[in-house]
Amino acid sequence: MKLTLPKTAAVQVIGKSLKLADIDTNGKVFFAKQDIDKEGAETRLQELRQRLNALQELLYAEHSRSVLLVFQAMDTGGKDGAIEKLMTGVNPAGVHVAPFKAPSTKELNHDFLWRIHPHTPGKGHITVFNRSHYEDVLITRVHGLIDEKTWLQRYEDINNFESLLTNNGTVVLKFFLHISKEEQAERLQARLDDPAKHWKFAPSDLKERARWADYQAAYEDALTHCSPAEAPWFVVPADQKWARDLAIAEIVVATLEAMNPQPPKVDFDPKQIVIE
Amino acid sequence: MKLTLPKTAAVQVIGKSLKLADIDTNGKVFFAKQDIDKEGAETRLQELRQRLNALQELLYAEHSRSVLLVFQAMDTGGKDGAIEKLMTGVNPAGVHVAPFKAPSTKELNHDFLWRIHPHTPGKGHITVFNRSHYEDVLITRVHGLIDEKTWLQRYEDINNFESLLTNNGTVVLKFFLHISKEEQAERLQARLDDPAKHWKFAPSDLKERARWADYQAAYEDALTHCSPAEAPWFVVPADQKWARDLAIAEIVVATLEAMNPQPPKVDFDPKQIVIE
Numbered sequence: 001m002k003l004t005l006p007k008t009a010a011v012q013v014i015g016k017s018l019k020l021a022d023i024d025t026n027g028k029v030f031f032a033k034q035d036i037d038k039e040g041a042e043t044r045l046q047e048l049r050q051r052l053n054a055l056q057e058l059l060y061a062e063h064s065r066s067v068l069l070v071f072q073a074m075d076t077g078g079k080d081g082a083i084e085k086l087m088t089g090v091n092p093a094g095v096h097v098a099p100f101k102a103p104s105t106k107e108l109n110h111d112f113l114w115r116i117h118p119h120t121p122g123k124g125h126i127t128v129f130n131r132s133h134y135e136d137v138l139i140t141r142v143h144g145l146i147d148e149k150t151w152l153q154r155y156e157d158i159n160n161f162e163s164l165l166t167n168n169g170t171v172v173l174k175f176f177l178h179i180s181k182e183e184q185a186e187r188l189q190a191r192l193d194d195p196a197k198h199w200k201f202a203p204s205d206l207k208e209r210a211r212w213a214d215y216q217a218a219y220e221d222a223l224t225h226c227s228p229a230e231a232p233w234f235v236v237p238a239d240q241k242w243a244r245d246l247a248i249a250e251i252v253v254a255t256l257e258a259m260n261p262q263p264p265k266v267d268f269d270p271k272q273i274v275i276e
Numbered sequence: 277m278k279l280t281l282p283k284t285a286a287v288q289v290i291g292k293s294l295k296l297a298d299i300d301t302n303g304k305v306f307f308a309k310q311d312i313d314k315e316g317a318e319t320r321l322q323e324l325r326q327r328l329n330a331l332q333e334l335l336y337a338e339h340s341r342s343v344l345l346v347f348q349a350m351d352t353g354g355k356d357g358a359i360e361k362l363m364t365g366v367n368p369a370g371v372h373v374a375p376f377k378a379p380s381t382k383e384l385n386h387d388f389l390w391r392i393h394p395h396t397p398g399k400g401h402i403t404v405f406n407r408s409h410y411e412d413v414l415i416t417r418v419h420g421l422i423d424e425k426t427w428l429q430r431y432e433d434i435n436n437f438e439s440l441l442t443n444n445g446t447v448v449l450k451f452f453l454h455i456s457k458e459e460q461a462e463r464l465q466a467r468l469d470d471p472a473k474h475w476k477f478a479p480s481d482l483k484e485r486a487r488w489a490d491y492q493a494a495y496e497d498a499l500t501h502c503s504p505a506e507a508p509w510f511v512v513p514a515d516q517k518w519a520r521d522l523a524i525a526e527i528v529v530a531t532l533e534a535m536n537p538q539p540p541k542v543d544f545d546p547k548q549i550v551i552e
Binding site for chain 1: 329337356359360363364365366367368369371373404406461464468469471474475477479485486539540542544546549551552
């Protein structure tokens with residue numbers, strides 16, 4: 001499906017030589033130009049969610065195509081929050097959120113896509129991946145568990161896998177929530193300062209933070225190699241939550257509008273049917 | 277868990293000799309006594325959904341117990357609508373809706389709970405069954421696919437299965453959406469009259485409608501035999517959608533309030549941690 005991108009603060013990744021350091025994490029400049037502030041963004045987001053809810057119902061009725069949304073980010077990048085903001089207000093019967101954590105011993109006995117495949121959306125459904133198969137070219141690479149030959153092979157495996165999905169009528173959109181290292185420090189500190197958020201913090205988060213540059217490089221490579229037009233990556237400015245949420249919602253709703261789902265025709269004549 | 281039922285139009289099934297014909301399908305009398313009308317019900321429902329969303333987040337943080345909501349009804353009884361009304365507004369990341377349709381050939385090669393078990397909620401989650409293992413003592417019985425010995429055996433299997441779940445920290449609530457035969461006729465006709473709803477109608481719906489009395493008898497038996505205090509059935513007046521939705525939301529929220537989920541304690545000292 002050819003997507004005409006709406007006006008958005010997110011940047012679609014196209015081909016080679018992506019430099020995350022050159023891409024805005026804030027979105028302030030974009031939204032100031034659009035004359036949209038936090039309040040305006042919230043109003044617009046409400047409208048988009050209502051539209052998303054209506055489009056989801058049509059997608060479900062059509063029972064032919066499906067949508068897969070992939071969310072990746074550094075720790076505290078806002079995956080949980082972005083998914084919540086986008087989807088709360090949409091009928092959960094049509095939406096499935098699949099979180100992927102560290103693979104189990106059993107899962108490690110298989111190829112890295114084996115545990116992913118069962119969670120891809122069925123006809124009429126929207127599935128959201130909170131983390132995904134991309135972890136297998138990110139954390140594994142940064143921790144030295146795989147070598148370059150393996151991650152290059154996996155880019156190909158991923159492209160082939162996503163191609164299988166798109167060939168079968170699944171629209172795949174991938175979002176990298178792009179935060180600055182300074183913003184991450186603030187968010188980690190906020191988790192430490194608020195007793196209600198302590199459970200969201202793990203001391204090991206700081207070890208991952210120390211590998212910031214390695215992660216950014218791994219993301220740059222993965223996004224560059226796995227961005228066909230049929231399954232694009234978007235770099236979303238994520239330091240400001242409202243800018244992040246609005247950018248994502250604009251892209252998702254524009255995509256569903258372009259898909260233009262329609263209820264199926266029925267094979268009976270409603271006028272001939274008598275209910276006794 | 278001992279549940280103190282809130283004031284509700286729904287009737288909790290207790291033990292023997294249930295007669296559905298004796299139970300109100302409307303809820304008008306109850307709500308008039310409570311001085312609640314449609315508008316008041318909508319306001320209250322909004323509050324309950326917000327509370328449900330907050331409680332779901334705590335349940336997720338606690339990561340210890342879970343909730344299973346089972347929805348059963350005659351055709352057009354309002355399962356889809358009730359689930360949508362209850363759950364739209366709750367973060368889909370914490371909610372999974374599992375619909376059960378006619379079993380596949382592979383599923384029929386196993387016991388009737390084999391396909392159900394993988395969909396039970398994990399720690400911290402709320403799962404909603406849209407239809408369920410109860411179909412195996414309802415449609416199968418009405419269509420003469422099983423004999424009395426088998427359905428009596430299955431009641432025991434179901435009670436044992438639900439006991440396994442409740443022993444493991446899952447709270448199980450079951451809702452039968454109770455509509456009158458006249459209301460079903462109106463709803464089927466509405467699907468025929470509105471082209472946007474044609475896809476929701478199947479001519480075979482009328483064959484099931486013709487077995488109304490058999491279904492009611494099968495429900496009466498199933499509800500009577502499978503209503504331990506730990507996994508209660510509620511008969512919900514469902515002719516009026518707002519009365520139905522409010523009755524369900526009151527029960528679900530009261531249950532989660534009684535569960536009183538708490539975030540876990542952490543095993544580090546937040547004050548000792550420095551973010552570099």
